[in-house]
Amino acid sequence: DAGVTQSPTHLIKTRGQQVTLRCSPKSGHDTVSWYQQALGQGPQFIFQYYEEEERQRGNFPDRFSGHQFPNYSSELNVNALLLGDSALYLCASSFRLSSYEQYFGPGTRLTVT
Amino acid sequence: QKEVEQNSGPLSVPEGAIASLNCTYSDRGSQSFFWYRQYSGKSPELIMSIYSNGDKEDGRFTAQLNKASQYVSLLIRDSQPSDSATYLCAVRNFGNEKLTFGTGTRLTIIP
Numbered sequence: 001d002a003g004v005t006q007s008p009t010h011l012i013k014t015r016g017q018q019v020t021l022r023c024s025p026k027s028g029h030d031t032v033s034w035y036q037q038a039l040g041q042g043p044q045f046i047f048q049y050y051e052e053e054e055r056q057r058g059n060f061p062d063r064f065s066g067h068q069f070p071n072y073s074s075e076l077n078v079n080a081l082l083l084g085d086s087a088l089y090l091c092a093s094s095f096r097l098s099s100y101e102q103y104f105g106p107g108t109r110l111t112v113t
Numbered sequence: 114q115k116e117v118e119q120n121s122g123p124l125s126v127p128e129g130a131i132a133s134l135n136c137t138y139s140d141r142g143s144q145s146f147f148w149y150r151q152y153s154g155k156s157p158e159l160i161m162s163i164y165s166n167g168d169k170e171d172g173r174f175t176a177q178l179n180k181a182s183q184y185v186s187l188l189i190r191d192s193q194p195s196d197s198a199t200y201l202c203a204v205r206n207f208g209n210e211k212l213t214f215g216t217g218t219r220l221t222i223i224p
Contacts, residue, residue: 042214056210104156
């Protein structure tokens with residue numbers, strides 16, 4: 001039973017560039033949530049996708065956008081990168097009509113220089 | 114006041130002892146509570162979920178929830194060096210899909 005997968009593992013970008021991160025949910029899950037975790041902090045909710053729509057959004061600017069595909073996989077896009085966007089980006093999957101347990105993927109470490 | 118508060122630690126516990134981790138939350142509408150374990154450089158791993166007042170046990174782990182006092186705790190019995198990690202408390206509020214996390218408590222088990 002495959003768990004949550006994310007790609008790439010690490011990424012280095014320059015200020016002003018754009019980045020796309022990818023996530024495949026755990027088998028049987030239909031909901032994907034994205035979180036940003038800065039060093040020494042807990043994960044911060046970015047948004048959640050279900051049925052290919054953004055269902056809820058956290059306090060992140062419009063530079064952060066996403067997409068969910070029919071196979072439930074998801075992408076997180078960040079435009080006009082800032083130094084402060086450097087963080088661990090976590091994807092969590094869950095099954096919406098069941099428990100609210102969210103399972104995290106290994107994360108993508110983004111460094112903006 | 115932060116929505117979810119945890120003592121950042123570090124908390125040092127001798128091997129074989131009980132480690133006690135605490136978390137308080139501000140929203141009385143909170144419904145679901147989770148404990149995640151995060152090793153350095155890794156992603157959070159779900160270890161316990163609790164939804165009702167009282168205790169929930171799973172192996173060496175016991176989660177305790179007291180909604181009236183707005184706190185949730187995690188007990189780790191017979192602590193092992195492999196339990197050394199940061200423990201994150203997460204809360205889901207009514208009508209919300211997101212999890213709100215505390216900043217985590219760093220636990221060190223001393224052999």
